[in-house]
Amino acid sequence: MIHEPKWKLVNRNIDHGRVSLSREDFSRILEEAIRKRIEHGLPLAVPPEICTSLAQYLEDIRNALTTRKSEFNIEEFKEIMPDCFPPCVLHALSNVKAGVNLAHSMRFALVSFLLNIGMNMDGIIELFKVSPDFDEERTRYQVNHIHGATGTAYTSPSCATMITYGNCYGKEALCDRISHPLSYYRKKAWILKKGN
Numbered sequence: 030m031i032h033e034p035k036w037k038l039v040n041r042n043i044d045h046g047r048v049s050l051s052r053e054d055f056s057r058i059l060e061e062a063i064r065k066r067i068e069h070g071l072p073l074a075v076p077p078e079i080c081t082s083l084a085q086y087l088e089d090i091r092n093a094l095t096t097r098k099s100e101f102n103i104e105e106f107k108e109i110m111p112d113c114f115p116p117c118v119l120h121a122l123s124n125v126k127a128g129v130n131l132a133h134s135m136r137f138a139l140v141s142f143l144l145n146i147g148m149n150m151d152g153i154i155e156l157f158k159v160s161p162d163f164d165e166e167r168t169r170y171q172v173n174h175i176h177g178a179t180g181t182a183y184t185s186p187s188c189a190t191m192i193t194y195g196n197c198y199g200k201e202a203l204c205d206r207i208s209h210p211l212s213y214y215r216k217k218a219w220i221l222k223k224g225n
């Protein structure tokens with residue numbers, strides 16, 4: 030992914046303002062630039078007759094998108110399955126349990142992930158009680174804010190965001206098949222269920 034640390038300028042060879050790239054990296058950057066260029070040009074003005082001829086394909090894409098969105102349906106997770114937590118979440122939880130303070134971005138990622146899989150606010154606040162700077166009122170306020178007044182929690186950050194903020198720890202084989210910690214959770218649950 031283009032967010033990985035290897036792409037950051039501090040990790041590249043720079044000589045008099047020029048960044049050296051392998052042929053492979055150069056192709057990857059070109060690919061990304063082309064993707065952005067196309068995305069920035071959207072939406073295009075499409076003639077009505079083309080819209081009509083693409084209607085069936087658009088319907089298929091809309092259906093696929095609805096299915097994908099439903100993958101993140103918070104209601105769907107009925108029970109908490111700690112065996113299915115992704116490595117980044119396990120790492121954050123072990124830090125919390127060891128009394129290590131989490132960075133703000135990781136705290137947000139952890140709380141939103143736990144809310145998304147259906148853990149209740151009191152359970153999450155209980156987890157943070159061992160933090161060295163634990164302040165129940167402040168923690169409750171923060172968790173409540175992420176939970177949202179309407180009870181619709183923020184969706185936890187994607188793997189790309191986790192990598193950008195240095196919160197992706199312990200990446201393993203399954204991580205290569207997903208792009209979101211919630212997808213890891215879902216896939217792992219499916220794999221474990223299939224194995225039983």
Ligand code: SF4
Binds near residue numbers: 115191196209213
């Ligand atoms: S790849 Fe994603 S799920 Fe895996 S550890 Fe990194 S952030 Fe977590």
